Amino acid sequence: MAETALHLEVVTPDGVVYSDHVAMVVLPGVAGELGILARHQPLVTLLGIGETRVKRLDGTYDYIASGVGYAEVLFSMVMVVVDHAEVAGRIDVDRAGSAARRARDLLERRGDPGARAEVDFYRAEQALKRAENRLRVARRGV
Amino acid sequence: MATLHDIRRRITSVQSTRKITKAMEMVAAAKLRRAQARIEALRPYAIDMVEMMMDLATYSDERREFALMREHPEERTVSLVAMTGDRGLAGSFNANVIRRVIEEDRKLRADGKKTRLAAVGKKGIGTLRFRRYELVATWQGLSDRPEYANARAIAKRMIDAFTSGQTDRVRVVYNQFKSPIEQTLMDVTILPIRREEVTEERLGRRPVTHLSYLYEPDPTTIFERLLPAYVEIAVYRALLESSASEQGARMTAMRNASESAEEMLGDLTLALNRARQAAITQEILEVVAGAEALG
Numbered sequence: 001m002a003e004t005a006l007h008l009e010v011v012t013p014d015g016v017v018y019s020d021h022v023a024m025v026v027l028p029g030v031a032g033e034l035g036i037l038a039r040h041q042p043l044v045t046l047l048g049i050g051e052t053r054v055k056r057l058d059g060t061y062d063y064i065a066s067g068v069g070y071a072e073v074l075f076s077m078v079m080v081v082v083d084h085a086e087v088a089g090r091i092d093v094d095r096a097g098s099a100a101r102r103a104r105d106l107l108e109r110r111g112d113p114g115a116r117a118e119v120d121f122y123r124a125e126q127a128l129k130r131a132e133n134r135l136r137v138a139r140r141g142v
Numbered sequence: 143m144a145t146l147h148d149i150r151r152r153i154t155s156v157q158s159t160r161k162i163t164k165a166m167e168m169v170a171a172a173k174l175r176r177a178q179a180r181i182e183a184l185r186p187y188a189i190d191m192v193e194m195m196m197d198l199a200t201y202s203d204e205r206r207e208f209a210l211m212r213e214h215p216e217e218r219t220v221s222l223v224a225m226t227g228d229r230g231l232a233g234s235f236n237a238n239v240i241r242r243v244i245e246e247d248r249k250l251r252a253d254g255k256k257t258r259l260a261a262v263g264k265k266g267i268g269t270l271r272f273r274r275y276e277l278v279a280t281w282q283g284l285s286d287r288p289e290y291a292n293a294r295a296i297a298k299r300m301i302d303a304f305t306s307g308q309t310d311r312v313r314v315v316y317n318q319f320k321s322p323i324e325q326t327l328m329d330v331t332i333l334p335i336r337r338e339e340v341t342e343e344r345l346g347r348r349p350v351t352h353l354s355y356l357y358e359p360d361p362t363t364i365f366e367r368l369l370p371a372y373v374e375i376a377v378y379r380a381l382l383e384s385s386a387s388e389q390g391a392r393m394t395a396m397r398n399a400s401e402s403a404e405e406m407l408g409d410l411t412l413a414l415n416r417a418r419q420a421a422i423t424q425e426i427l428e429v430v431a432g433a434e435a436l437g
Contacts, residue, residue, distance in 0.1 A: 011190055013290040013378055015183035029358060044194070045358040046367055070194060070368060081190045083290060083371065123295060 004038045008054060010064060010080040017085045018064060024055040025078050027071050036073055043073040047082055049129050051137050063088040065137035067130060084130065091138040096131050103128035146421060149414045153407060160403035166231065167396035173286070174322060174389035181319070181382045188375050195368055202362040210301065210369045211335050214310035219256040221278075221300070221309040222246055223332075225316035225380055226266030227285040227388040235317060235391035236265040238327050242315050244273070246329070258309055262296070262381070278303075288385055293378030297332075300377070301370060304333045316380045317387035323394045325387040332376050335369065 008025050010018035025036045028050025036043075052064040069082030106124040224243040226236045243259065243266075250257050260279040261267045267280045279299055284292045303309045312333040317325040357364060 011187045013184050013187045013293075013375070014180070016186060031358065034358075041356050042354065043356045043358065044198075044361075044364065046364050069191075069371065070364060072194065079190060081187060081194065083294070083374070123298060127291075 005057060006036065006038050006076050006078055008078045008080070010052070010066070010082070010085050012067075012082060012085045014084075018054070018062070018080075018087060020054075021057060022054050023057050023059070025080075026053040026055075027080070028052060028066065029071075034071075036078055038076050040073050042075075043071075045071050047071055047080070049126075049133050051133070051140070052080060052085070063137045063140045065091060065130075065134040086134060086137075088137050088140055091134050093135065093138050096134040096138065100128055100131035100135060103131060146414065146417050149410055149417060153410050153414065156403050156406050156410065160400055160407070163396045163399040163403060167393055167400060170389045170393035170396060171322075174386060174393060176287075177382060177386035177389055178319075181379075181386060184375075184378065184382060188379065191368070191371055191375060195365065195372060198361045198365040198368070201357070202360075202365045206362055208335075208366055208369060209305050210333060210373065213334050217255065217310045219258060219309045219311075220250050221258040221260060221303060221312045222250075223296075223300075223312065223314045224259070224261045224263075224266040224270065225314055225384045226261065226263035227384070228264040228282055229285075229388075229392075230265055231395060232388050232392035233395035235325065235388055236263070236269070238325075239315050239317065240266055240269050242327055242329065243270070244275075246313075246315070247275070258303070260299075262384075284381070285385055285388060288378070288381035290374070290378055293374050293381055296381075297370060297374040297377045300333055301373060314377070314380050316384040317391070318383045319386040319390060322390035325391060328380075328383075330376070330380070332373060335372060 005021045005023065006025060008018060008020060008022045009016060023037075027034045027036065027045065028048055030046045030048045034043075034045060047066065047069050049067055052066045054062040054064065056062060065084075065086050065088070066080065067082045067084040069080070071081070072079045103124045107121065107128065110121055222243050224239050226239050230236060247257050247259065258278045259270060259275050261270055261277055262281045263285045264282045267277065267282060270277060281292065281296060300312045304312055311331060313329060313331050315327070315329050318328045320326055
């Protein structure tokens with residue numbers, strides 16, 4: 001099996017989130033999903049907020065909610081370097097839910113001219129995207 | 143001469159102060175360990191990201207100008223960000239940063255430049271506002287446990303100010319953690335990013351590879367899109383260093399305070415005993431004098 005196994009490592013500012021030998025990785029590239037198997041051509045790609053799917057050696061899947069960054073494929077190594085990442089089973093659904101609610105509340109005030117100065121809508125939008133992504137991936141994990 | 147009662151009261155007061163400083167010392171020590179662990183956790187990410195940027199820089203179009211790297215030929219406005227803590231009682235931790243920012247502000251103004259000040263941490267915000275400095279941006283409530291999201295927010299604000307031309311340079315003044323008893327005051331330029339910085343700072347984790355990578359999209363675009371992450375890492379690192387320094391400085395300050403309290407208690411106990419002895423002697427003398435008078 002050693003030849004067909006990939007080593008996947010997911011690195012974030014808060015530490016290494018995932019590190020294991022796996023069968024396949026599906027990455028959320030900015031231009032669409034990318035499936036990576038062993039002996040893939042060396043590759044560097046930008047990643048967007050989305051879901052990184054991991055097929056483990058036993059055939060089961062792990063789902064990782066991942067943020068913005070890049071992935072590098074070299075020989076049998078896949079490095080995913082992103083600003084945040086959480087494995088489905090470990091996502092705090094309550095926290096993600098309240099983050100999404102907070103962001104939505106902020107975005108609701110978009111029409112109101114007084115709020116424009118104090119609320120950073122771009123940031124709220126990004127936060128909402130991240131929170132929704134985490135919720136979506138969390139649901140897949142169960 | 144202080145009465146027995148006064149001395150006892152002082153002893154109780156010093157004792158409870160010592161209890162507080164001891165507790166703060168221990169809390170700071172625990173928080174320091176946590177802050178150091180977070181610096182460690184950031185390292186692999188920072189190294190991977192920076193090395194990738196360097197690789198990309200060598201493959202990307204040299205003539206291409208990146209907004210975040212643009213040096214302004216004539217620098218008119220400089221932003222200074224004071225990175226302090228939310229709490230005091232940490233020795234000269236906050237004061238050093240504030241003093242340096244005020245000094246630099248004065249120097250820049252003397253050079254005929256405009257300055258924009260911003261501050262992280264309640265202490266910096268409070269002191270600078272009190273001295274009537276105008277702050278263009280403030281962040282508080284994060285010095286205890288800075289999160290990457292905080293760094294992202296601060297970096298975004300810096301990038302916006304820089305790319306919109308409100309400022310030509312962004313500098314951050316913060317304490318770099320060396321050891322619990324030593325912090326180094328740093329003054330670093332966050333924006334513009336120096337090209338040499340990206341291409342020269344080899345960290346040696348990965349050998350230089352000459353493989354034909356497939357880039358998706360092209361290296362120049364990836365490089366441009368990852369540049370903000372470079373700023374975020376620099377800000378996050380400063381936040382973490384500052385947080386660790388704050389706990390270290392507080393730990394040391396509180397240890398010194400506990401030691402002084404200890405010393406003071408010794409002196410007071412001595413004074414108390416002496417006063418007690420004097421009082422007893424006085425009483426005996428009075429009893430004896432009374433007995434003699436009767437006799």
